[in-house]
Amino acid sequence: MSERITIVGAGLVGSLLGTVLAKRGYSVRIFERRPDMRTSTGYAGRSINLAMSDRGLRALETAGLADDIRAIAIPMHGRMMHDKQGVQTYQPYGKEGQFINSVSRGDLNKVLMTAAERHGVEIIFNARCTDINVESASATFELPTGEVILSEADVLFGADGAFSAVRSNLQVRDRFNYSQHYIDHGYKELHIPADDAGGFRLEKNVLHIWPRRSFMMIGLPNPDGSFTLTLFFAHNGSPSFEELTTREAVMEFFNEQFPNAVPMMPTLLDDFFTNPESSLVTVRCSPWVFNGKVALIGDAAHAIVPFYGQGMNCGFEDCNVLIECLEHHHGNWDQTLETYARLRKPAGDAIADLALENFIEMRDKVADARFLWRKKIEAWIHEQYPAKLIPLYTMVTFSAHIPYNEALRIGREQDVLMEEIMSIPSVINDWTSDEARQAIRDIMESRADIAIASGSPS
Amino acid sequence: MSERITIVGAGLVGSLLGTVLAKRGYSVRIFERRPDMRTSTGYAGRSINLAMSDRGLRALETAGLADDIRAIAIPMHGRMMHDKQGVQTYQPYGKEGQFINSVSRGDLNKVLMTAAERHGVEIIFNARCTDINVESASATFELPTGEVILSEADVLFGADGAFSAVRSNLQVRDRFNYSQHYIDHGYKELHIPADDAGGFRLEKNVLHIWPRRSFMMIGLPNPDGSFTLTLFFAHNGSPSFEELTTREAVMEFFNEQFPNAVPMMPTLLDDFFTNPESSLVTVRCSPWVFNGKVALIGDAAHAIVPFYGQGMNCGFEDCNVLIECLEHHHGNWDQTLETYARLRKPAGDAIADLALENFIEMRDKVADARFLWRKKIEAWIHEQYPAKLIPLYTMVTFSAHIPYNEALRIGREQDVLMEEIMSIPSVINDWTSDEARQAIRDIMESRADIAIASGSPS
Numbered sequence: 001m002s003e004r005i006t007i008v009g010a011g012l013v014g015s016l017l018g019t020v021l022a023k024r025g026y027s028v029r030i031f032e033r034r035p036d037m038r039t040s041t042g043y044a045g046r047s048i049n050l051a052m053s054d055r056g057l058r059a060l061e062t063a064g065l066a067d068d069i070r071a072i073a074i075p076m077h078g079r080m081m082h083d084k085q086g087v088q089t090y091q092p093y094g095k096e097g098q099f100i101n102s103v104s105r106g107d108l109n110k111v112l113m114t115a116a117e118r119h120g121v122e123i124i125f126n127a128r129c130t131d132i133n134v135e136s137a138s139a140t141f142e143l144p145t146g147e148v149i150l151s152e153a154d155v156l157f158g159a160d161g162a163f164s165a166v167r168s169n170l171q172v173r174d175r176f177n178y179s180q181h182y183i184d185h186g187y188k189e190l191h192i193p194a195d196d197a198g199g200f201r202l203e204k205n206v207l208h209i210w211p212r213r214s215f216m217m218i219g220l221p222n223p224d225g226s227f228t229l230t231l232f233f234a235h236n237g238s239p240s241f242e243e244l245t246t247r248e249a250v251m252e253f254f255n256e257q258f259p260n261a262v263p264m265m266p267t268l269l270d271d272f273f274t275n276p277e278s279s280l281v282t283v284r285c286s287p288w289v290f291n292g293k294v295a296l297i298g299d300a301a302h303a304i305v306p307f308y309g310q311g312m313n314c315g316f317e318d319c320n321v322l323i324e325c326l327e328h329h330h331g332n333w334d335q336t337l338e339t340y341a342r343l344r345k346p347a348g349d350a351i352a353d354l355a356l357e358n359f360i361e362m363r364d365k366v367a368d369a370r371f372l373w374r375k376k377i378e379a380w381i382h383e384q385y386p387a388k389l390i391p392l393y394t395m396v397t398f399s400a401h402i403p404y405n406e407a408l409r410i411g412r413e414q415d416v417l418m419e420e421i422m423s424i425p426s427v428i429n430d431w432t433s434d435e436a437r438q439a440i441r442d443i444m445e446s447r448a449d450i451a452i453a454s455g456s457p458s
Numbered sequence: 459m460s461e462r463i464t465i466v467g468a469g470l471v472g473s474l475l476g477t478v479l480a481k482r483g484y485s486v487r488i489f490e491r492r493p494d495m496r497t498s499t500g501y502a503g504r505s506i507n508l509a510m511s512d513r514g515l516r517a518l519e520t521a522g523l524a525d526d527i528r529a530i531a532i533p534m535h536g537r538m539m540h541d542k543q544g545v546q547t548y549q550p551y552g553k554e555g556q557f558i559n560s561v562s563r564g565d566l567n568k569v570l571m572t573a574a575e576r577h578g579v580e581i582i583f584n585a586r587c588t589d590i591n592v593e594s595a596s597a598t599f600e601l602p603t604g605e606v607i608l609s610e611a612d613v614l615f616g617a618d619g620a621f622s623a624v625r626s627n628l629q630v631r632d633r634f635n636y637s638q639h640y641i642d643h644g645y646k647e648l649h650i651p652a653d654d655a656g657g658f659r660l661e662k663n664v665l666h667i668w669p670r671r672s673f674m675m676i677g678l679p680n681p682d683g684s685f686t687l688t689l690f691f692a693h694n695g696s697p698s699f700e701e702l703t704t705r706e707a708v709m710e711f712f713n714e715q716f717p718n719a720v721p722m723m724p725t726l727l728d729d730f731f732t733n734p735e736s737s738l739v740t741v742r743c744s745p746w747v748f749n750g751k752v753a754l755i756g757d758a759a760h761a762i763v764p765f766y767g768q769g770m771n772c773g774f775e776d777c778n779v780l781i782e783c784l785e786h787h788h789g790n791w792d793q794t795l796e797t798y799a800r801l802r803k804p805a806g807d808a809i810a811d812l813a814l815e816n817f818i819e820m821r822d823k824v825a826d827a828r829f830l831w832r833k834k835i836e837a838w839i840h841e842q843y844p845a846k847l848i849p850l851y852t853m854v855t856f857s858a859h860i861p862y863n864e865a866l867r868i869g870r871e872q873d874v875l876m877e878e879i880m881s882i883p884s885v886i887n888d889w890t891s892d893e894a895r896q897a898i899r900d901i902m903e904s905r906a907d908i909a910i911a912s913g914s915p916s
Contacts, residue, residue, distance in 0.1 A: 171638075172621075175693070175737050179637030180629075235633070279633050 002027045003333075006139055006153040008129050009033075009160030012105070013298030013315035015112035015123075017159055019063045020323050022119035029151060030116065031127040031141050033160070038110050048189065049220040049228045050108065051076070051207070051309030052101040058400035059316035062323060068111055073101035074221045080206040081366050086260030090206070091372060094391075095383075098398045100207070100309060102220040108312075124149070129165040132156060134173070137293040139166070155333050158296045159315075162283055162303035167296055171285075178285045183305060183356070185215070186235045186279045190271045192264045194225025201264045202227060209362060210258050215239070216363035217258055229261070232280075232363065241277050280305045282352050288341040292334030295341070297322070302348030307359040308396060314351050314404070318344055321455065328457035339457045343403070347455060350405035354396060374422055377431050378414075381421075381440060387449040389414055403455030410450055417443070460485045461791075464597055464611040466587050467491075467618030470563070471756030471773035473570035473581075475617055477521045478781050480577035487609060488574065489585040489599050491618070496568050506647065507678040507686045508566065509534070509665070509767030510559040516858035517774035520781060526569055531559035532679045538664040539824050544718030548664070549830060552849075553841075556856045558665070558767060560678040566770075582607070587623040590614060592631070595751040597624075613791050616754045617773075620741055620761035625754055629743075636743045641763060641814070643673070644693045644737045648729045650722045652683025659722045660685060667820060668716050673697070674821035675716055687719070690738075690821065699735050738763045740810050746799040750792030753799070755780070760806030765817040766854060772809050772862070776802055779913065786915035797915045801861070805913060808863035812854060832880055835889050836872075839879075839898060845907040847872055861913030868908055875901070 005021050007014045010032035018028045034040075052073055060066040077099045078092040093100060113123060127141035127149065137156040141149045158166025171178050195201050200221060202208055208219035208227070215234065219227040234240040244250050247269050254262050262268065283303035288296045298315030322340045329335040365371040381389050392411035395402045402410075421427055421443060426436040463479050465472045468490035476486045492498075510531060518524040535557045536550040551558060571581060585599035585607065595614040599607045616624025629636050653659050658679060660666055666677035666685070673692065677685040692698040702708050708730050712720050720726065741761035746754045756773030780798045787793040823829040839847050850869035853860045860868075879885055879901060884894040 175640040177639050179639070181635050181637070182633040 003155070004153040005029070005155050005157065006031070006137070006151045007157045007159050008132075008139060008166050009158070009164075009298075009300070010109075010113055010116075010123050010125075011159065011161055011298070012109055012112060012312050013319065014157070014159035015109065015116045016059065016063055016065075016316055017157060017297060017319045017322070018116040018121040018123075019065070019112065019119050020319055022116065022121045023063070024323070024326070028116075028121045029153070030121060030123045031129060031139070031149075031151065032123060032125050033128050033165075034125065036113075036123075036125045037106060038113065048105060048187075048230060048306065049222070050103050050105050050312050051220070052103050052108075053309065053313050053397045054400045055310070055320075056313040056316040057101075059320040062320055063115065065111070065115055068115070069103065069108060070101070072107050072111070072223065073103040074223060075099040075205050076102055076207045076221070077205055078207075079366060080203055080208050082208060082210045082258075082260060083367065084212075084257065084259065088203075089372070091366065091375065092379075094394050094398050095379075098394070099205070100397060102207070102222070104222065105312075129160065129169075132158075132166055132169045132294065134170070134290045134294050137291075154293065155337075156294045158294070158300045159298050161299045162281060164296065164300035166294075167283075167285060167300050170290065170294075170296075173290075176285065176287070179283070180303075181282045183280050183282075183359075184234050184236070185232050185359070186241060186277050187230050187232045188241070188272065188277050189275050190217075190229040190231060190265060191267055192219065192227040192229060192261070193266065198225045200225050200227070209366060210261065211363050211367040212257055213364050213367070217261070218362070219261075229265070232359070235277070235279070244272070247273075282356065284349060284352060286345060288345060289337040292337055295337050301344075302352060304348075304352045304355040305359065306355070307362055308351065308355040310351050310355060310396065310404075314348065317347075317400075321457075325457045343455055343457065346405040347403050350403075350408040351396075354392075354404065354408055354411075370422075373431075374418060377421065377427070377440075378418060381444060384441075385444045385447075388444055388447050389417070390450065401455070402452050406452050406455070410452070417447075461613070462611040463487070463613050463615065464489070464595070464609045465615045465617050466590075466597060466624050467616070467622075467756075467758070468567075468571055468574075468581050468583075469617065469619055469756070470567055470570060470770050471777065472615070472617035473567065473574045474517065474521055474523075474774055475615060475755060475777045475780070476574040476579040476581075477523070477570065477577050478777055480574065480579045481521065482781070482784070486574075486579045487611070488579060488581045489587065489597070489607075489609065490581060490583050491586050491623075492583065494571075494581075494583045495564060496571065506563060506645075506688060506764065507680070508561050508563050508770050509678070510561050510566075511767065511771050511855045512858045513768070513778075514771040514774040515559075517778040520778055521573065523569070523573055526573070527561065527566060528559070530565050530569070530681065531561040532681060533557040533663050534560055534665045534679070536664050537824060538661055538666050540666060540668045540716075540718060541825070542670075542715065542717065546661075547830070549824065549833065550837075552852050552856050553837075556852070557663075558855060560665070560680070562680065563770075587618065587627075590616075590624055590627045590752065592628070592748045592752050595749075612751065613795075614752045616752070616758045617756050619757045620739060622754065622758035624752075625741075625743060625758050628748065628752075628754075631748075634743065634745070637741070639740050641738050641740075641817075642692050642694070643690050643817070644699060644735050645688050645690045646699070646730065646735050647733050648675075648687040648689060648723060649725055650677065650685040650687060650719070651724065656683050658683050658685070667824060668719065669821050669825040670715055671822050671825070675719070676820070677719075687723070690817070693735070693737070702730070705731075740814065742807060742810060744803060746803055747795040750795055753795050759802075760810060762806075762810045762813040763817065764813070765820055766809065766813040768809050768813060768854065768862075772806065775805075775858075779915075783915045801913055801915065804863040805861050808861075808866040809854070812850075812862065812866055812869075828880075831889075832876060835879065835885070835898075836876060839902060842899075843902045843905075846902055846905050847875070848908065859913070860910050864910050864913070868910070875905070 005026045005028045007030040010030045018030050022028045081089045126144050130142050131140040138152045158164050204221050210217040217231045219229045236242045250272050288301045297318045325336040325339045378391050395407035424439045463484045463486045465488040468488045476488050480486045539547045584602050588600050589598040596610045616622050662679050668675040675689045677687045694700045705727050746759045755776045783794040783797040836849050853865035882897045
């Protein structure tokens with residue numbers, strides 16, 4: 001008999017995890033609290049678009065699903081900043097050919113659920129986890145009918161998201177470290193529909209940002225020609241959601257802050273007062289693994305804010321590393337889970353920090369000339385010395401082999417280096433001059449190549 | 459009709475809070491999960507001795523209870539460090555006449571419960587809080603009989619400790635920030651009985667410490683001539699509790715580390731294997747106040763590690779500040795609770811940090827000659843310039859008017875100053891020389907007096 005795995009949560013990570021484990025011969029059951037989003041109309045999950053990048057794609061390749069996802073994704077090659085006058089400034093994300101992918105969370109989840117079922121995974125919907133047993137890796141679920149299911153298994157995964165029921169059960173155990181921290185900003189989704197011909201009203205293959213220092217709006221393209229906009233804005237204070245209580249106040253605010261977007265947003269006021277004001281939380285905990293047979297994965301282990309576009313990518317990478325550990329330890333679950341937690345906990349902590357910091361970059365720094373100038377110099381140095389300097393964004397987004405914690409560490413060192421370079425008089429004067437380039441080369445030649453610790457078990 | 463107050467928890471803080479509110483004319487009911495410790499034998503609370511200092515005593519004075527408590531307390535004027543050879547080194551806590559007080563948590567709690575009842579507070583025991591309603595300030599309790607009590611009130615306090623049921627109910631609300639963090643060390647209580655004549659086997663009026671760098675044992679006197687010892691020791695690793703699994707291993711460890719204590723501990727082995735290995739947690743959360751009518755207080759708002767002896771003192775100070783706020787706002791609860799939280803949240807965060815740091819001081823630094831030497835210089839400067847420098851320990855322990863957060867801030871500034879002074883060549887050479895004293899005076903004369911922000915509402 002094959003080993004039995006119970007997964008709590010059929011979201012993105014739970015569905016992908018189910019698929020990769022089923023492909024390796026495990027008998028997998030997933031219990032999902034919500035109804036089946038493929039057949040039900042009342043899908044209540046977060047609808048925010050996701051930015052799929054290399055880490056997520058690599059994990060989907062392991063599952064044999066990368067091409068299915070590419071088919072529903074729209075490449076975004078850089079950021080397009082919109083100032084208050086409607087002037088647009090473009091900043092590429094990386095080198096030619098490097099891009100991230102706009103994909104609908106709902107569509108992605110449906111593809112992953114169907115893939116899991118195709119590989120023999122049983123998904124039980126409308127099943128609320130009410131209890132778990134760390135000693136036996138069993139879990140109890142309640143159905144809307146009142147029926148109670150006891151799922152016994154060899155290994156139990158909590159893949160049930162930021163507000164994980166599995167984690168809540170673990171939280172009351174002795175010596176479980178836990179934190180949930182909300183930032184002062186929330187978000188609200190808004191909408192730019194396709195034009196009358198079904199085309200995009202803004203540049204299609206970019207991520208649009210309206211950076212306004214203390215807040216921002218972003219826009220991601222959808223396959224139907226529309227854009228999903230998200231306003232990230234303080235809950236309280238001035239300016240904040242708290243102040244925008246009337247249609248007049250909302251119109252005035254948008255006309256002042258986003259005048260070039262307003263004419264493309266015919267349903268702005270209805271959207272604003274219909275869509276919820278959601279909050280943004282960072283969750284950290286440890287340990288992630290109990291008794292060699294219960295483990296947390298994805299947002300249940302490390303919920304992060306969305307500003308680096310890495311929440312789903314990190315969760316998918318969790319699955320990939322888990323499978324690597326399983327291979328490395330020849331199917332020994334105790335060792336597998338221990339190595340998984342040892343490798344991934346620092347990675348989860350690092351991307352949580354990076355995501356918080358990137359909010360400042362997106363809403364504030366990208367509107368700053370010096371910041372954009374530094375990014376250009378950094379890109380030039382990376383081109384000349386690819387083994388000595390890799391921009392942080394590139395390490396996080398376009399690498400699938402540099403662990404997040406290594407990216408963070410190396411990024412901090414490169415910060416110091418870049419500030420040194422930016423203070424060279426000839427660079428300040430004209431960084432494209434021969435003198436400036438020679439000064440930069442002198443510094444770079446004396447640096448060693450980057451040494452990167454592995455995020456894999458082997 | 460007077461306003462009704464519900465307090466969850468009849469521990470130290472809940473009982474004192476009930477007393478001071480009843481004295482001001484409020485109708486107070488306290489619900490306690492445990493049986494009445496004054497009549498039941500199975501008291502399961504923590505029995506660790508407490509160090510009562512000025513903040514706690516000041517709050518007890520407000521309640522008219524300070525003299526009752528002094529009667530059951532033993533003054534401790536300083537630390538007595540024991541090295542492995544049994545050599546004892548004494549370090550006074552402050553100036554002549556400044557001392558902390560060893561008091562039994564259980565005895566103190568009994569006095570406080572009785573005082574609350576004397577002032578008309580009703581205490582309902584064996585009542586487990588199962589739900590609270592933030593909108594109506596009501597709470598639901600379940601008795602062992604299965605009976606359910608709905609307590610309706612104008613204001614509801616959660617004074618139910620580090621594992622607060624009230625706080626658990628708040629934790630699932632949107633935008634409630636929460637963290638629980640366990641340190642790597644746990645503790646176990648041990649015992650030195652009185653000698654045959656009923657006398658103390660060690661110096662009575664001090665806090666004994668056996669500092670051993672990565673761990674320590676401490677001893678506090680009891681009125682019956684005994685000492686309560688507490689071993690603070692890593693849960694895992696080497697050395698740790700994990701390694702001490704046999705009677706032989708325990709004896710070997712104690713003979714090596716605490717040879718002068720072992721002959722005074724006839725029940726060492728039985729105590730070691732009977733008493734639990736407990737864990738140490740820091741809990742932080744915010745907000746502390748909801749809807750102007752529900753508030754957290756004491757450990758429920760800010761559980762801290764015990765190394766500064768301030769957990770109970772901080773909780774008592776919470777009560778005192780709350781009463782000050784109530785007076786300042788003429789009984790308006792909405793404003794009272796808002797001001798209380800604004801003043802006390804930074805104080806709670808500060809003492810949590812200080813308590814963690816003081817573990818390093820107690821287990822490690824007090825065994826260090828340079829540290830003791832610096833303490834002496836600091837005490838001398840304080841004597842000469844009492845308005846310009848106050849040792850951090852003195853601000854925390856012997857002041858009832860410097861908020862913890864101000865003590866922390868000022869302490870950090872004084873750290874820098876003291877390191878500057880400690881690096882003066884003449885001070886290194888002989889800090890009692892005329893030259894060194896003049897160098898210290900030159901620095902101190904140029905410094906402004908300490909400016910302290912108030913921790914009171916007025």
